[in-house]
Amino acid sequence: MAKTPVRTRRSGSQLSPEAIIEASLRIAARGSQDAFTVRRLGEELGADPTAIYRHFRDKDELLLSVADRAYGEVLEGIPDGLGWKDRLRALANGSLRVALKYPAVASITASRTTRRINEFRIVELILGAVTEAGLDGADAALYYRAVADALLAYVGQSAAYVLFAPEIRAGDESSWAREYRMVDPGRFPGIARLGTELAQVSAEAVFDVRVEALIAAIEARAASLPEDATRT
C-alpha cells in the first residue's frame, strides 16, 4: 500500500523548470512534516528523482530559483505609495510571512544570493528606501547591506526554528519555564528575577524591536549628515 505515488503524471512526463519550481514550493509549504529532498520532488512530480538534473545543474541552482520565486511572493504583498519606513516594515513583515510559509527554502537561503530578477527588485526597494531616508553613496550601500543581511538572518532563523522536530522545539520552548526557573538566584540574579517576563516575550514583539532598531539606525545616520545632503 504505502508506496503509491501522490500524483501519477508519468508516461507523458513533460517536466519544465516552472513545474519543478512549483512542486518544490508545494513540498516546502508542508514544513517540518515533509523534507525538501530530490527523491520527494520526484514523487511530487510523478517522475524519476533524477529527472530534475535535466533542468537544473544541481539542487543548489534549483533552490536559488525557488527562493527567487518566493521573493516574488514577498513583493506582491507590498502595496504602492508607502513612505520609506512603512515600505521597510512591509518588506520585513512580508519576508517573515513568506519564510514561515516555505521554511525549508528560507532556512537555507538566509546566507545566499539568488542573483535573479526578484532579488534585484528587493535590493532596489531597499536602496530606494534608504535613499529616500536621506542616505547616499557608501552610506546608502552600508545601510542597505545592514538591512538586507539582518532581514535574511531574522527570517532564516525563524524558518529554521519551525523546521526543527517537534520534540526539539518543545524542549527549547519549555526551557524558560523549566531549566531557567531552577537556576541559583545567588549566581544568576537577573534570570531569577526576570524568569516570568522572559517566558512571556512573544516572537512578534522581538521581531518588531529588531526591525524598528534598523529603521531608527537609518534615521539617525541620515540626521547626522550635513544639511546640504539634499541630493539632486
Next chain:
Amino acid sequence: MAKTPVRTRRSGSQLSPEAIIEASLRIAARGSQDAFTVRRLGEELGADPTAIYRHFRDKDELLLSVADRAYGEVLEGIPDGLGWKDRLRALANGSLRVALKYPAVASITASRTTRRINEFRIVELILGAVTEAGLDGADAALYYRAVADALLAYVGQSAAYVLFAPEIRAGDESSWAREYRMVDPGRFPGIARLGTELAQVSAEAVFDVRVEALIAAIEARAASLPEDATRT
C-alpha cells in the same frame, strides 16, 4: 593507503564526554574542509563512530554540549569592568570570533537553546547590560531577547556563509561585481548608481552597524521611560 586513521587511540579506547566534545571542536575548527559528522568524529577519536552513543543520547545532545563549550570561550574573552555598551560590544565581537572559529557548530546552533551553564552566564550578562541601561521587567526581557536572538542570527549567518563550498561562495561574492553591474539602469536605477559602493561594503562594517543599532535601541527605550525608573 588512504584509510589509515588520523589518531589511533584504540584498544584502551577510554572515551569520555569531555574527550568527545574536544574532538568535536577540533573537527569544527577545520571549517568547510572537514564535515562535522559522526563518522569523522570516530576517526578523530580512534574509535568506532557509534561509540559516542554511549555518552550522548544523539548528535543533537552532543551539539548542544559542544556549543555550550564554545559559549565558554566567548565568555573568557570578555574583560571585567566594562560599561553595558562595551560589554555588549565585547559579547558581539567575541561571539562572531568564536562562531567563525567553529562555523559548523555556530551555523546549527543559531536557533537553538543549549540550556547549559555557559548559556545561563551569557543570558545573565545580557540581562545585566539591559538592566544597567535602565530597563526592567517586561522591557528588560523583550530587549534581552532582541539582543540574544539577533546576535545568534548574525553569527549563525556568518558561520553558515564560510561553510559553503568555495565555488558557491565565489559565485555569491562576485555577484556584486558581475550580475549586479549588468542590470538595466532604467529599471534598477539604485543598483546601477550604487553598484561600486555596494561591491565595497565590508562585512565588519555591516556587523558593526547591526550591533550599534541594537545598542541604540536599548538606549532609546530607556530614555523614553519616566524618570523614576531608578530602581532600588
Next chain:
DNA sequence: ACCTGAACACCGTTCAAGT
C-alpha cells in the same frame, strides 16, 4: 532531447555481539 534506474559515496542511528 529528455527520462529512467542502477549505482556510488555519503549521512545518523539501532542492535546484537563481543570484551
Next chain:
DNA sequence: ACCTGAACACCGTTCAAGT
C-alpha cells in the same frame, strides 16, 4: 559497563541505457 561492526533507512549525484 562500554565498544564494535553489520545493518537500516536515508541523502545528492553520476552515468549508461532506454525512448
